[in-house]
Amino acid sequence: MNELxxxxxxIQEAKPFIEITDAKSNRKRPFIHTATDxxxxxxxxxxxxxxxxxxxxxxxxxxxxxxxxxxVGLAGSFGLIQGQWYKASAISYYDSKxxxxxxxxxxxxxxxxxxxxxxxxxxxxxxNPNWMYDMEAYGLFASARYFLNHHQFQIFKYISDRDxxxxxxxxxxxxxxxxxxxxxxxxxxLFQKIMSFKNDESTMHSFRDKFEVFCTKxxxxxxxxxxxxxxxxxxKNLGFKEVVDTLLQKSxxxxxxxxxxxxxxxxxxxxxx
Amino acid sequence: xxxxxxxxxNTLVENEYAAVVKKIHPEHIEFIDSYKDVLxxxxxxxxxxxxxxxxILAKRRDTxxxxxxxxxxxxxxxxxxxxxxxxxCLFDCEYCYLQGMFTTPHLVLFLNNQDFICETRKLSSSLGxxxxxxxxxxxxxxxxxHWYPYCSEWIDYxxxxxxxxxxxxxxxxxxxxxxxxKPLKNVILSxxxxxxxxxxxxxHSTPSLEHRIKAINHAISQGWRVMLCIDPIIKIKGYxxxxxxxxxxxxxxxxxxxxxxxxxxxxxxxxxxxxxIRAQRPESSLLWYPYERNHQHAGYPENEKKxxxxxxxxxxxxxxxxxIFEYE
Numbered sequence: 001m002n003e004l005x006x007x008x009x010x011i012q013e014a015k016p017f018i019e020i021t022d023a024k025s026n027r028k029r030p031f032i033h034t035a036t037d038x039x040x041x042x043x044x045x046x047x048x049x050x051x052x053x054x055x056x057x058x059x060x061x062x063x064x065x066x067x068x069x070x071x072v073g074l075a076g077s078f079g080l081i082q083g084q085w086y087k088a089s090a091i092s093y094y095d096s097k098x099x100x101x102x103x104x105x106x107x108x109x110x111x112x113x114x115x116x117x118x119x120x121x122x123x124x125x126x127x128n129p130n131w132m133y134d135m136e137a138y139g140l141f142a143s144a145r146y147f148l149n150h151h152q153f154q155i156f157k158y159i160s161d162r163d164x165x166x167x168x169x170x171x172x173x174x175x176x177x178x179x180x181x182x183x184x185x186x187x188x189x190l191f192q193k194i195m196s197f198k199n200d201e202s203t204m205h206s207f208r209d210k211f212e213v214f215c216t217k218x219x220x221x222x223x224x225x226x227x228x229x230x231x232x233x234x235x236k237n238l239g240f241k242e243v244v245d246t247l248l249q250k251s252x253x254x255x256x257x258x259x260x261x262x263x264x265x266x267x268x269x270x271x272x273x
Numbered sequence: 274x275x276x277x278x279x280x281x282x283n284t285l286v287e288n289e290y291a292a293v294v295k296k297i298h299p300e301h302i303e304f305i306d307s308y309k310d311v312l313x314x315x316x317x318x319x320x321x322x323x324x325x326x327x328x329i330l331a332k333r334r335d336t337x338x339x340x341x342x343x344x345x346x347x348x349x350x351x352x353x354x355x356x357x358x359x360x361x362c363l364f365d366c367e368y369c370y371l372q373g374m375f376t377t378p379h380l381v382l383f384l385n386n387q388d389f390i391c392e393t394r395k396l397s398s399s400l401g402x403x404x405x406x407x408x409x410x411x412x413x414x415x416x417x418x419h420w421y422p423y424c425s426e427w428i429d430y431x432x433x434x435x436x437x438x439x440x441x442x443x444x445x446x447x448x449x450x451x452x453x454x455k456p457l458k459n460v461i462l463s464x465x466x467x468x469x470x471x472x473x474x475x476x477h478s479t480p481s482l483e484h485r486i487k488a489i490n491h492a493i494s495q496g497w498r499v500m501l502c503i504d505p506i507i508k509i510k511g512y513x514x515x516x517x518x519x520x521x522x523x524x525x526x527x528x529x530x531x532x533x534x535x536x537x538x539x540x541x542x543x544x545x546x547x548x549x550i551r552a553q554r555p556e557s558s559l560l561w562y563p564y565e566r567n568h569q570h571a572g573y574p575e576n577e578k579k580x581x582x583x584x585x586x587x588x589x590x591x592x593x594x595x596x597i598f599e600y601e
Contacts, residue, residue: 150317237558
């Protein structure tokens, strides 16, 4: 079970988290690291929107779906405080539709994140001084939106530079590394929030799975299925969960006619309403 | 409510939103082209987002009022209109259609209230006869009064236009929207009230019945026309006793002779909204009730609906209430 997926563009950005989580790289796929607790995975996508999108799509379509995907990394900004962490309040990419993220952290600072194809220089960043500039986030979002709800994709960015030069970025790495333990604790808190919400959903999923098996087994029609779903959920919500569970275990195939079968099921439910 | 980040439409100029922003005091402002970019964004989880509801400040460009839906009561006038000065609500009532109407629960405040008033003035001149305007429709307006004085501005407008009757419906216990104003005959302050059993089970994050009753009694004592809405009436276990006890209770603490009228109706909803909401609230016994669906409207089967209405109507008539507006 890999419930939390941390996504980075480069190994330099991932390194502090690989150390904190004691993650080991996958021999066949060196861009994936798995933490010793097996709840956390680390994915390194490579630089740029396309690399980010392709690697994350590939990961999400082949691995068990994580509950939370967090992109952590460096970003440039002309006006925001260097050496400070920000969360993305919106992600834009040239003319593409801007995505507005779910604002769920009360402690962190927020800023608009713009993804670019080539490193943004001082002039470009000065156009919107309070924006952050990176090269992957929109690609990651474009991929994640097909697999997860919005709140399950979050972005933490460290303001590394205000001119986009390699020297400035390299110089910021030690400051980035120093603050990673703090970000890790923020990510863990976020993960708890998401998990506490997800638990309600998973109960419903297990009910739906049982229900689907029951309907297939008893060969119910589409409209019978819809009606039964309504009745069973209502009963379950009234507190008759055991009655519903017992009914879903049963088979009514002794009644050869489908309508008769359905009538029998409803008769049984009527006792409880 | 999340006040950390707010969204402001680019079309608003700074002096239009500065006062509201000062009150909300956000850490970050995200400027947007249209409120719909955030409000109608798909792919989110409505229930999760409700815990972190954001505020969008916007400017309405067109459609400043609507003719009322067939699911609302016709009160007093055949010309029944409503407007949407704000979209979505601070409260989280389980039976509310707003959960299924928009893809996110974010609160939109239209700051060009004077444009709404101006267009309503034009409507008033073109109708040339009395009309009714519900102004707290897709929201709970009094609960937003501390951010923008919607009610106050509409009460001022009503004082200058005898053709209009405005209704301000709320679940709020606040009094600020009326207490400093002179009572007007063409302003109806209405409160939705429900038995505590309903309130605690389905009206999440709403003020208590006691708070609402305090506000109601304050409005009555000042001479306002007050309407009480027992809507939606919900069929729960022991509902006969619950509603009957509830009506006896309000008789004891509200001077019902001074009440303008009662508005009553049972649970009803557009079927599309109900389907959307059911997906969000799989644990709700209220929403998963096997409702009858007719012409895209879901509600209790006719005989049950009649029983519920008759019960409340009978109890109200017993205590001498004559003006009962009923949803049919």
